Amino acid sequence: MSASNSGRIRHPVVRYVLRRLLSLLPVLLGVTLLTYGLMYLSPQDPVEMMLQGQGTAPDPDVVAAMRSQLGLDRPFLVQYFNWLWNFVRGNMGTSYIDGASVAGKLLTALPNTLKLTATSVVVTVLLSVPLGILTAVKQGKLIDFIIRFLSFVGNSLPNFIVSLLLLYFFALKLGWFPILSTGSWVSLVLPTLALAIPMTGKYIRQVRAAVLEQLGKVYVDGAVSRGLKSRVVLFYYVLHNAMITIVTLMSMSIGSLLGGTAAVEMIFSLPGMGYMVTSAVTSRDYPTIQAFVVWMSVIYIVVNLLTDISYYYVDPRLSVGMGVE
Amino acid sequence: MNQTTRVKRRMFLYLAIFIVLCLFSLFSGSLAPHDAELVDLLAAKQPPGGAYLMGTDWLGRCIWSRILSGAYSSIFASLIIVGLSMLIGCTIGLVSGYAGGIVDEVIMRIVDIFLAFPGIVLSIAVAGMLGPGLKNGILALAATSWTQYARLIRSYVLSIRQENFVKAAILNGQSSISILLRHVLPNAIRPVVVTGTLHLSSAMLSISGLSFLGLSSSTAEWGSMLSEGRSLMQQCPWVVLYPALAIFLVTILFNLLGDSVRDVLDPKGKTKSINN
Numbered sequence: 001m002s003a004s005n006s007g008r009i010r011h012p013v014v015r016y017v018l019r020r021l022l023s024l025l026p027v028l029l030g031v032t033l034l035t036y037g038l039m040y041l042s043p044q045d046p047v048e049m050m051l052q053g054q055g056t057a058p059d060p061d062v063v064a065a066m067r068s069q070l071g072l073d074r075p076f077l078v079q080y081f082n083w084l085w086n087f088v089r090g091n092m093g094t095s096y097i098d099g100a101s102v103a104g105k106l107l108t109a110l111p112n113t114l115k116l117t118a119t120s121v122v123v124t125v126l127l128s129v130p131l132g133i134l135t136a137v138k139q140g141k142l143i144d145f146i147i148r149f150l151s152f153v154g155n156s157l158p159n160f161i162v163s164l165l166l167l168y169f170f171a172l173k174l175g176w177f178p179i180l181s182t183g184s185w186v187s188l189v190l191p192t193l194a195l196a197i198p199m200t201g202k203y204i205r206q207v208r209a210a211v212l213e214q215l216g217k218v219y220v221d222g223a224v225s226r227g228l229k230s231r232v233v234l235f236y237y238v239l240h241n242a243m244i245t246i247v248t249l250m251s252m253s254i255g256s257l258l259g260g261t262a263a264v265e266m267i268f269s270l271p272g273m274g275y276m277v278t279s280a281v282t283s284r285d286y287p288t289i290q291a292f293v294v295w296m297s298v299i300y301i302v303v304n305l306l307t308d309i310s311y312y313y314v315d316p317r318l319s320v321g322m323g324v325e
Numbered sequence: 326m327n328q329t330t331r332v333k334r335r336m337f338l339y340l341a342i343f344i345v346l347c348l349f350s351l352f353s354g355s356l357a358p359h360d361a362e363l364v365d366l367l368a369a370k371q372p373p374g375g376a377y378l379m380g381t382d383w384l385g386r387c388i389w390s391r392i393l394s395g396a397y398s399s400i401f402a403s404l405i406i407v408g409l410s411m412l413i414g415c416t417i418g419l420v421s422g423y424a425g426g427i428v429d430e431v432i433m434r435i436v437d438i439f440l441a442f443p444g445i446v447l448s449i450a451v452a453g454m455l456g457p458g459l460k461n462g463i464l465a466l467a468a469t470s471w472t473q474y475a476r477l478i479r480s481y482v483l484s485i486r487q488e489n490f491v492k493a494a495i496l497n498g499q500s501s502i503s504i505l506l507r508h509v510l511p512n513a514i515r516p517v518v519v520t521g522t523l524h525l526s527s528a529m530l531s532i533s534g535l536s537f538l539g540l541s542s543s544t545a546e547w548g549s550m551l552s553e554g555r556s557l558m559q560q561c562p563w564v565v566l567y568p569a570l571a572i573f574l575v576t577i578l579f580n581l582l583g584d585s586v587r588d589v590l591d592p593k594g595k596t597k598s599i600n601n
Binding site: 034035078156162255257258267277292 | 434442444447451453457526538543555559560565578580
């Protein structure tokens with residue numbers, strides 16, 4: 001289906017998605033241009049980096065020859081479009097440091113990060129939604145105070161400190177979990193918790209605010225006065241209406257986990273994307289950094305798009321804003 | 326009435342602690358009992374107590390002294406990140422909203438591109454370009470968070486521009502810059518201040534996170550102290566404990582300050598916090 005015959009596309013969501021995809025093209029172009037431009041502007045000369053990576057002192061003649069061989073002496077835009085064209089076809093270049101294919105490096109690192117991201121998002125939602133509802137329902141009670149206090153503490157702890165605490169108590173002292181991540185599900189428990197706890201701390205407040213807002217609405221009074229059980233009101237009506245917040249929280253947490261897992265991956269020696277890019281930054285391995293930045297942004301853009309589409313199903317009222325009838 | 330006085334009083338209390346802490350961190354390095362960088366292998370891995378209040382690390386460097394001298398970079402880095410992104414964001418947002426038309430359109434598309442990068446990824450890219458270092462880490466984080474301020478202030482400028490006092494100022498022949506600075510900015514500054522104080526704690530966490538990753542290292546910064554000490558955690562946990570505690574306590578203070586400033590200036594809680 002192309003946009004030209006959009007008059008024949010009946011399903012409103014399909015039309016919405018097509019329009020969004022079209023409007024994403026300039027954004028993607030901008031993202032890649034900015035990423036490539038940043039590395040282009042960097043004070044380090046890639047050829048000298050490569051030669052030093054191979055252990056040879058940069059000789060001016062060799063440097064000049066390599067520059068023209070790599071096309072680095074051509075105008076910026078030519079270089080950019082060459083890079084982009086190769087990138088789109090899956091050729092992301094080779095690492096300056098070890099000469100390995102960047103695409104291969106990404107493919108081995110990505111599954112680890114995706115696994116960790118998925119478990120963290122699931123745990124965050126499973127913790128923050130029930131606790132957020134609980135604090136809203138028990139507003140002003142002791143349990144509300146305790147959970148809000150804990151969420152405040154969690155919100156002030158960066159994930160690397162939580163990682164170190166968990167590592168110290170549950171891996172070093174109690175020995176319940178492995179210190180290094182071996183790729184098994186058990187070894188994912190601590191990294192997942194390390195990421196989920198600070199995020200939960202942040203999101204409990206937002207779930208609480210969303211549920212409190214719904215509880216103040218007239219439809220709740222109506223449902224209660226019709227004699228519906230408070231459980232039904234809460235879990236059917238209120239939760240349904242608070243779903244928008246929950247979906248938004250999920251996409252926000254995925255956004256903060258893309259790249260945000262780096263410190264946790266480093267602590268638990270989990271060979272994921274964050275781990276890969278951190279060492280790439282320290283060794284100034286630009287092709288790896290470029291590929292990381294572009295792919296993370298693409299994933300983020302796709303997640304945002306899926307979130308917006310899911311709004312249509314979660315709350316059909318919002319479809320008005322989508323230009324969908 | 327009573328409620329608002331209490332909220333205000335709380336804000337001034339946190340503000341006072343915050344200011345004292347900032348002033349303290351300016352010269353806390355000189356209060357250090359030992360030289361923060363002095364390597365003394367004979368005194369390595371000393372537990373807390375005695376001559377070393379918080380013990381020493383594997384090189385025999387005094388942890389208390391390192392925390393004191395690291396306070397400056399950790400706390401001021403977050404202040405500079407917030408100030409810098411506020412300055413860039415507000416300037417761009419003011420221009421964009423006031424100029425309107427094609428200028429606004431172009432600026433907003435650029436903002437869209439910046440927003441298409443997830444959280445810390447753009448900071449990693451900028452840090453990757455500039456190389457490791459505290460200054461570069463600050464630039465990297467400011468480069469990602471200015472967009473929030475730009476969007477915020479632009480939306481206020483768009484509504485303020487319709488007000489009669491702005492129209493009167495235009496008819497009065499005042500220059501655009503003077504209208505922006507005298508009439509528009511003062512009316513839009515409140516949400517910016519709230520966003521800024523809420524931004525402080527996330528800036529603190531981000532800069533210590535970048536230092537922890539070794540992307541923004543400085544000699545004695547709390548994040549890099551943690552990073553260096555983590556392999557020794559089993560033998561001497563205090564190497565990790567105290568810098569972690571320092572980050573945690575300052576972040577708590579920043580969070581309390583941010584919340585109370587929001588309660589006073591924006592009681593309906595409309596302002597969103599910046600996550601990066």
